[in-house]
Amino acid sequence: MSTEVLLVEDSPGDVRLTQEAFRDASSSIHVSVACDGVEAMSFLRREGAYANAPRPDFILLDLNLPKMDGREVLALIKADASLRTIPTVVLTTSAAEADITKSYQLQVNCYLSKPAQWDEFAGLVRNIVDFWLTKVKLPQQGVCE
Amino acid sequence: MKIVQGKNVLTDVLLVEDSPGDVRLTQEAFRDANGSVNLHVATDGADAMAFLRRQGTHFDAPRPDLILLDLNLPKMDGREVLAHIKEDFILKTIPTVILTTSDAESDIIKSYQLQANCYLNKPVELDEFENLVRSINDFWLTKATLPQQRTNLAN
Numbered sequence: 001m002s003t004e005v006l007l008v009e010d011s012p013g014d015v016r017l018t019q020e021a022f023r024d025a026s027s028s029i030h031v032s033v034a035c036d037g038v039e040a041m042s043f044l045r046r047e048g049a050y051a052n053a054p055r056p057d058f059i060l061l062d063l064n065l066p067k068m069d070g071r072e073v074l075a076l077i078k079a080d081a082s083l084r085t086i087p088t089v090v091l092t093t094s095a096a097e098a099d100i101t102k103s104y105q106l107q108v109n110c111y112l113s114k115p116a117q118w119d120e121f122a123g124l125v126r127n128i129v130d131f132w133l134t135k136v137k138l139p140q141q142g143v144c145e
Numbered sequence: 146m147k148i149v150q151g152k153n154v155l156t157d158v159l160l161v162e163d164s165p166g167d168v169r170l171t172q173e174a175f176r177d178a179n180g181s182v183n184l185h186v187a188t189d190g191a192d193a194m195a196f197l198r199r200q201g202t203h204f205d206a207p208r209p210d211l212i213l214l215d216l217n218l219p220k221m222d223g224r225e226v227l228a229h230i231k232e233d234f235i236l237k238t239i240p241t242v243i244l245t246t247s248d249a250e251s252d253i254i255k256s257y258q259l260q261a262n263c264y265l266n267k268p269v270e271l272d273e274f275e276n277l278v279r280s281i282n283d284f285w286l287t288k289a290t291l292p293q294q295r296t297n298l299a300n
Contacts, residue, residue: 078260081258084257084258084260085254085257085258086257087257087263095290097292097293100290100291100292100293101238101292101293104237104238104240104292105234105237105238107231107237107260109262109263110240110262110263110285110289111289111290111291112288112289112290113290124288127283127284127288130280131280131283131284132263135265135277135280136263136264136265137248137253137264137265137266138253138264139250139253139254139257140250140253140254
């Protein structure tokens with residue numbers, strides 16, 4: 001059974017690096033990509049072209065995104081009784097204390113800073129897989145719908 | 146975190162756990178994993194809330210950087226403690242990790258609904274338990290970016 005991850009990220013380079021790092025870390029992870037906040041919400045709400053989108057087990061969310069930014073996406077996820085149980089981890093280059101505090105106030109599950117170096121970035125994705133997708137008990141899909 | 150001589154040297158972790166054996170194992174595992182963790186223990190839910198609200202004998206308690214919370218506790222259970230933490234504007238930003246023997250789906254869902262930051266099952270085997278505490282330390286206290294205390298209204 002594969003684990004569904006939704007990656008919300010607008011940088012094609014970071015999307016590719018994250019996909020490769022997930023692929024190297026585990027073959028049982030399926031990564032879907034939304035390139036902006038509006039697309040992420042359509043995916044999660046199964047609107048339009050996303051009518052058959054899977055419910056993600058885990059969301060990796062960048063903060064600075066076109067159309068609707070990550071702070072707003074996070075607020076919408078955590079205000080939605082059905083979506084709020086999906087662990088949502090912010091992965092961003094922003095190290096601004098205001099973003100960190102705001103994200104935890106919005107009940108992000110965890111805030112991670114995106115390393116600039118590729119090997120560190122791959123290492124962090126491996127840590128995410130080892131901790132969040134291996135050790136952590138995620139809510140089962142069926143029950144939360 | 147405490148600032149001593151310009152360095153972040155101490156991370157305060159609040160462990161809410163009623164089993165003396167599990168408290169001791171967790172203390173030992175943290176000591177082995179990270180010398181700069183200052184582990185505080187509350188043995189029931191009411192004591193945990195008094196610590197977080199600095200009431201009574203806890204008037205000078207530090208604000209924890211991370212909370213490890215068991216679900217089945219005397220006086221006030223962990224679900225109620227979690228609900229209180231996440232309803233409190235000042236306390237809600239503290240990452241709160243559920244660490245419990247319960248693997249009931251209803252507890253998992255309920256905890257995420259109440260906005261637990263993550264849910265972990267307490268392994269029965271000693272070495273697995275130590276490994277899990279090391280993973281918590283490595284992920285939450287090394288990789289994760291935690292909110293700084295000073296920007297918080299509590300400090």
